[in-house]
Amino acid sequence: MVTIKDIASELGVAASTVSKGLNGGSDISEQLRTAILEKAVEMGYESKRSKKTETRTLAVFIENMEYEKPDQFGYNIVLGFRQAAFKGSWDIDLVPITPEFQKDHPLPLYMVEKHYSAACMLGMALEDPWMGQMDTVQYPTVLLDNFIPVNPMVGSVGTDSSEAMEMAVSHLIELGHEKIAFLDGSAHSYISDQRMKGYLASMKKHHLPIDPNLAIYAYFVEDAAHHHVPGMLDLGATAIICGNDLLAIGAAKCCRSLGFRVPEDVSIIGYDDIPLAAKFDPPLTTIHQDLIGLGRACFYTLHAMLDDVNLNRSMLRPKLVVRRSTAPAVPRLVTKRVESHDSVLYVNPALYTQVAD
């Protein structure tokens, strides 16, 4: 059990200062109070400050998203939400849900039963039972990386895909690339769709031709790259933007297995900036998503919606983190197919012939 003393020692301040921060004392700076509240949440401090008779509890429903350990995708999203909610004096209930749970508990009833004021939905899939109830939801509800039209009670939070894809495409153009492929996640995901739209708009903006065989929906898993990267290389792609970092890692491995060097022969860009992205060899250039910021944005969006502001979209600014998986484009000789015993392989002749530039 985390105590005020633990928080104080972690921050290097007196326990009385932490106590003031937690209890709204007036003679400490806003900045310090913020640091105390954030650290308290991060360390799992159990608040006892809720003395109100009124219910002020928000639900965070979570599915298909690992969040229990610091290196898991959902961890910082949940942390950011908790921190912002704690500063705003809201209690939260974190409720892992399955499709079966959703079938057994209609959302409107569950909200009433638990006295929740509003809900945040993390990791939901479009085919989830509760998503089918979004058109008629009566409580402020925020969806991460999903969007529901029309209903003013449902808002959406995410990283701005169009700005992200524009950052990735222009970075590659600055490096001299023109044959830029996009290997996206699942065709049935809202967020894949947004990223594909962003890619197409950005290519068009820069007057680069769009080849349907270089703009492909796959899946958000490493293995999916192997089905599509050979074809992209065959068509002369010198750069591949990927829908997430796992796909990018798969793409890089696939390039190598076919004799292409990354980034010398092919530049690769990921998306998300998961911890693995910086550790991969070469470290991945990727679109950074601010996970703590996403969690906080979910809270602030709900907070505004509770004050009758019908936000339908709150988008965070992406950041392109340039590492070593992107490099200037070099002229590529035509690749040739080599039949192997179990699959079709592609060999880059540039490895064998000196390229004159």
Next chain:
Amino acid sequence: MVTIKDIASELGVAASTVSKGLNGGSDISEQLRTAILEKAVEMGYESKRSKKTETRTLAVFIENMEYEKPDQFGYNIVLGFRQAAFKGSWDIDLVPITPEFQKDHPLPLYMVEKHYSAACMLGMALEDPWMGQMDTVQYPTVLLDNFIPVNPMVGSVGTDSSEAMEMAVSHLIELGHEKIAFLDGSAHSYISDQRMKGYLASMKKHHLPIDPNLAIYAYFVEDAAHHHVPGMLDLGATAIICGNDLLAIGAAKCCRSLGFRVPEDVSIIGYDDIPLAAKFDPPLTTIHQDLIGLGRACFYTLHAMLDDVNLNRSMLRPKLVVRRSTAPAVPRLVTKRVESHDSVLYVNPALYTQVAD
């Protein structure tokens, strides 16, 4: 000078209750406290509750936007901002600015000089001197109806144009219209551009052909309609969506002067839902913008940005208000030109010939 007693009598509660609401007393409901704070701001109550030593002041810079009287466009935006800021215990300075003022006072210096923590910009034009400084702004800054790429310190608030245009276009399609024109505001405005993109995307989504002569940038004033509406009617448009309500009023008047009835011959949709829209004959079907909500969203976006959440876009959900300026499409006979003494007029033969349907 507004007193606590004034607020109490306006709300029909005791002065002691208002006092509790204003001073954070714990034995009143959150709902009542909210109502008290909102009413106090609406009535212009001068807060004396700020006893903090730290500066917590936000700047609201305003240009090209009338806001002093309740029926002016900016009034409710400013009111919404003030209400949300007051509930969040922030002071605000409302600062009307001109281009000359901006030239004389570089934004970064002005922010430091006045000890502002963050700024909200209302009514700025792209060519304003301060807009040129947005790329390097270091304080959280929010722009209404404008967008600046890349800089994480600058966020954008507005009504979602793509959803708005989709609502307008699908409403007309449900009424049987296919030749749907869009008469937009200035080509050099970010918001016109967003609305045009929304119109084009929505037409495409519904597989309606796009005629460049039916998708026209004009200006956000009533008179601009007269230059473009005749040509649109000549091309067979049975419905005209307009970039704002003034243009819609101009379009309706123009249709009538040419012998077309609204909505029997031509349906018209406006944008904004200014007070005039409901009073016009026929009352305008229009896209409602929640002005109080926009003002509040500006505050909440800044509030999140002050907590290190780099929001680049916070979009409000639009609402289509269906009044009497839209009606089912009727087959239109070909119009013919009639030369008049001072301009080219168009006469709708439907007024003279019985249309068989």
